Each structure stands twice: as C-alpha cells, then as structure tokens.
Amino acid sequence: MANERQKNWMQEALDETLPPESLHELRARLETSPEDAAQYERLRRVDRLLRSAPMERAPAALAVSIMARLAEAVSQRAGGRSSAALALTLAVLAALLLPLLIAFCWLMLNTIGSPAALGQALAGLNALLVSVIAAVDGLLASAQRFVEAYPEAPAAALAIIPISLTWLVRTARKHRSNEKQRRAESRLADTTASSENPTVQAAQVRAAESCLDGRAAERDDL
Amino acid sequence: MSTIDSVVLEWVKAALNGDQDAFAELVYMFQDAVYNLCYRMLYDSVEAEDAAQEAFLRAYLNLARYDTARSFKTWLLSIASNYCIDRLRRRRMKWLSIDDPLPNLALREDTPEPEDVTISHERSRAIQDLLRQLPPDYRAAVVLRYWYDYSYVEIADILDTTESAIKSRLFRARQMLADKMDAKDISGMTIPLLENI
Incomplete structure (x- = not known):
C-alpha cells in the first residue's frame, strides 16, 4: 500500500510536476506493487477524462447581454451621481444661508430684549392680523352675496372638483x-452616433428599445 | 509582455476612460473562458450565462482596482470563480437538492456534426455529473487546472489561497472523482489509456 508520500507523487506525476528522480522511484514502486499500480490507474482515468473535457463556448448573445447590462449599470450610476450632486448643492446652499439665519436670530433676540422694540413689533403684528382678518371678512361677504344671487353655484363648484x-x-x-420617451429616443439616436462597436450598439439599442417599450406600455395603461 | 497582453492593456486603459467599445473587445476576447468556467462550476447553462454577465459587470465596475502587472484573464477568472463559489454556497444554504433535474443542455445551432456533438455532449455531461459532487473550492481548483491549464501557484493566486492548499484540494478532488467513477462505472467515457508514465 502506497504511503502518503507516494500518493502525493502519483498526483504530482499526473500534473507533470514530479522531479525525474522521484518519477523513476515511483515507476519502480508501481512495477512491484499491483495494488499501487491499480490506484495510480484509477487516478489516471480521472485525469484523462478531465483532460478530454470540451471547452463550453459562450452563447452567441452573451456579449450583447453583458454590454446591455453594463449600459444599464452605467446609467444607474450616473443617476446616483446626479442625486449626489443635488445633495451637495443643497448642503452648500444651507451652509451659505447659515450666516443669514444667525443674523436673523440675533436681531430677534435683540428685539425681544428691548421692551419698546417688542411693543412696536407686537403692534405691527397686530395691525397685520387685523388687515388679514378684514380681507377675509370682505371675501366671505362677497361670496355670500354671490351665493345669494346664484344659488346653483355651490353645487356646480362641488361637481367641478373631482x-x-x-x-x-x-x-x-x-x-x-412624454418626457421619458423623449429621453429614450434621444439615447437611441446618440447610440448610433457615439459607438462604432456593433456589440455596444446592439446592447444600447436593446436597452433603449426596452425603455421605449416600457413607456409605450405605460401610455397604454393611461 | 506579449502583444496580446499589451493590446488587452490598451483596451483596459481605454475602458477605464469610459470607452465601452474597448470593454466590448475584452468581453469578446474572454467571454468563452469566463462562460466555460461558470458553466463547469454551476452546471447550468442559464445560471452560467447570468454568472458570466455578473463577472464582467463586476470587472467593469472594479476596473480601477485591476493590477496591470497581473494577467487580465487571471484577474477576470478570479472574479468569476469567486462569484461562482459564493453562488454555490448560497445555493447549498437554500437546501437545493443535488439531485435536481438535469439542466438545459440543448445543442447549439453552430455545432459541427451530430455524432461528434453527441459524444462530446455525453462526455461533457458525465464530467459535469462528477464535478457537481465536489465541494465548490475543489471544483474551482479542478476546473482551473484542467480547462485553463493553470499551475498550482496561479490557481492559488486566483482563489486567494496557498499553493499547498491548492495541491491538497486537487489531490483530494481527484481521489473523490476516482471513487465516484468506480461507483458509477463511466469508464466507457474515458479515453483508452495507452501511455505509460
């Protein structure tokens, strides 16, 4: 029975990585031990079977599918980048508005701290509220007169709402x-103009067409 | 660096600059290698196609991390093999039986001769039946050794492990396959053994 070292030699012999002197020793061993020779034969059958295995060829449409998936991933990434740009813009805007907010708070605190200024502010606010209430009152009076003149108007207004x-x-x-369709059509037009590679063209056209099909289905639903 | 390697490197650089045509060239060049690996690992043509797409997509999205000192094909196959190993592990976690029905092995339109195809198809199926009984790590080592003729060191690099681990996996895998072959008695599929060592 072969020991661990000889078993390893058998494997290395199959991989053609066994040094010549070890190979010679293994040969001698196999000639004298039928059991080891049978074991080596079993391993060699596996080796031969695997070596004879054919290479599977990729389906014809694989490259197009890959490029379509890639185009989709790239456009999603671009969408993500525009969202990030929007978030950044808002953050910058907030940072710019912060001094204004601080100045407004400072003014408010000063006004509240001084009784005369506070009285003035309250009087102004009161006057503003009074004028708003008067305006609403005037509007309500006009509406009341209108309903008295045309009693069927409320029912007609209620019917118009839904x-x-x-x-x-x-x-x-x-x-x-319409906006999405316009974008898809423009992408389709760009595709034929931008890429000379037929795989990329086919993939992008397929992506754009599927987008257009989706839009058409949406329109049908409408 | 060989001419092919320098061309591949040019395509990689162009793809990094957003040139999708260049990446399409890379897809054309390596699609068979990636698809075969996925097919041998996953045993199903539909799953293999999906895995090959995913491998290329991951390669594109991580192209900036590609070390140009390495072979692009090796890098690509390492993405594909690691993805397939993960997928097989997830599949196992879903408790899928290894006795599920045979996958779609329909013959393709561009096949040469019906008889050759049948023999090749039968042999391919017999090999797949054996391979699917190996653990994912062993299967990857066997596929990279026999279909791509990679050395122990290269396989270790692809699967991110040591040379001795790969040797051990290959040896055990061959032993397991020999036991399975004895059990199934599919010696009729093997090539007559004429040569001595």
Whole structure:
C-alpha cells in the first residue's frame, strides 16, 4: 500500500510536476506493487477524462447581454451621481444661508430684549392680523352675496372638483411619459452616433428599445 | 509582455476612460473562458450565462482596482470563480437538492456534426455529473487546472489561497472523482489509456 508520500507523487506525476528522480522511484514502486499500480490507474482515468473535457463556448448573445447590462449599470450610476450632486448643492446652499439665519436670530433676540422694540413689533403684528382678518371678512361677504344671487353655484363648484382633479392627474402622467420617451429616443439616436462597436450598439439599442417599450406600455395603461 | 497582453492593456486603459467599445473587445476576447468556467462550476447553462454577465459587470465596475502587472484573464477568472463559489454556497444554504433535474443542455445551432456533438455532449455531461459532487473550492481548483491549464501557484493566486492548499484540494478532488467513477462505472467515457508514465 502506497504511503502518503507516494500518493502525493502519483498526483504530482499526473500534473507533470514530479522531479525525474522521484518519477523513476515511483515507476519502480508501481512495477512491484499491483495494488499501487491499480490506484495510480484509477487516478489516471480521472485525469484523462478531465483532460478530454470540451471547452463550453459562450452563447452567441452573451456579449450583447453583458454590454446591455453594463449600459444599464452605467446609467444607474450616473443617476446616483446626479442625486449626489443635488445633495451637495443643497448642503452648500444651507451652509451659505447659515450666516443669514444667525443674523436673523440675533436681531430677534435683540428685539425681544428691548421692551419698546417688542411693543412696536407686537403692534405691527397686530395691525397685520387685523388687515388679514378684514380681507377675509370682505371675501366671505362677497361670496355670500354671490351665493345669494346664484344659488346653483355651490353645487356646480362641488361637481367641478373631482373632474378637475382627474384632469390634472392625467395631464401630469402624460407629461412624465412624454418626457421619458423623449429621453429614450434621444439615447437611441446618440447610440448610433457615439459607438462604432456593433456589440455596444446592439446592447444600447436593446436597452433603449426596452425603455421605449416600457413607456409605450405605460401610455397604454393611461 | 506579449502583444496580446499589451493590446488587452490598451483596451483596459481605454475602458477605464469610459470607452465601452474597448470593454466590448475584452468581453469578446474572454467571454468563452469566463462562460466555460461558470458553466463547469454551476452546471447550468442559464445560471452560467447570468454568472458570466455578473463577472464582467463586476470587472467593469472594479476596473480601477485591476493590477496591470497581473494577467487580465487571471484577474477576470478570479472574479468569476469567486462569484461562482459564493453562488454555490448560497445555493447549498437554500437546501437545493443535488439531485435536481438535469439542466438545459440543448445543442447549439453552430455545432459541427451530430455524432461528434453527441459524444462530446455525453462526455461533457458525465464530467459535469462528477464535478457537481465536489465541494465548490475543489471544483474551482479542478476546473482551473484542467480547462485553463493553470499551475498550482496561479490557481492559488486566483482563489486567494496557498499553493499547498491548492495541491491538497486537487489531490483530494481527484481521489473523490476516482471513487465516484468506480461507483458509477463511466469508464466507457474515458479515453483508452495507452501511455505509460
């Protein structure tokens, strides 16, 4: 029975990494031990079977699928980058507005600290509230007169509300769908112009077409 | 550096600058190698296609991390093999039986002769049946050794382990496969053994 070292030699012989002197020693061993020779034969059968295995070729459409997936990933990344840019812009804006906010707070605290200034501020606020209330009162009086003159107007107004809401929602959806289609069409046009590689073209056209199909389905739903 | 390597390096640099045409060239060049690895690892043509796509996508997204001193093919295959090993481990965690039905092994349109195809197909299936019984790490070592002719050191580099670990995996894998072959008696698929060592 082969020991561990000889078993390793058998394996290394199969991988053609066994030094010549060890190979010679292994040969001698196999000639004298039928059991070891049988063991080596079993391993060699495996080795031969694996060496004879064919290489599987990639499906014809694999490259196109890869490039389509890649184009999608790249556009998603670009979307992520624009969100990051928006967040950065907002952060900068907030940082710029901070001194203004601090100045406003300082003014407010000063006003509250001085009784005369506080009285003035309260009087101004009071006057503003009075004028707002008077304006609302005037509007209500006009509305009351209008309803007295045309009693059917409230019912008509109530009927218009759901109709106008539905119209608004449909218009917004249509606008969004048109915008997406316009972007997809422009991407499709860019594709043929920007890339000379047929795989990239096919992948990008496929991505853009699937986008257009999606938009068409959305429009149908509408 | 060989001419092919320098061309590949040019494509990698161009792809890093956002040139998708250059990356498409890399896909064309290595798609068979990546697909075969995924197919041998996963045993299913649909899964292999998906894994190959994922491997290329990961390669593209991590292209900046590629060390140009290494072979691009080796780097790509290391992404694919590690992804397949993870996928096999996840599959095992989902308690999928190893006796699930045979995958789609339909013949392709560009196959040469029906008889050759049948023999090749049968042999391929017999090998796949054996391979799928190996643990993922062993399977990866066997595939990289026999289909790509990589040395122990290169396989260790791809699978991020040591040379002795790869030797051990290969030796044990061959022993396991020999035992399975005895059990299944598929010697009819082997090539007649004519040569001596």
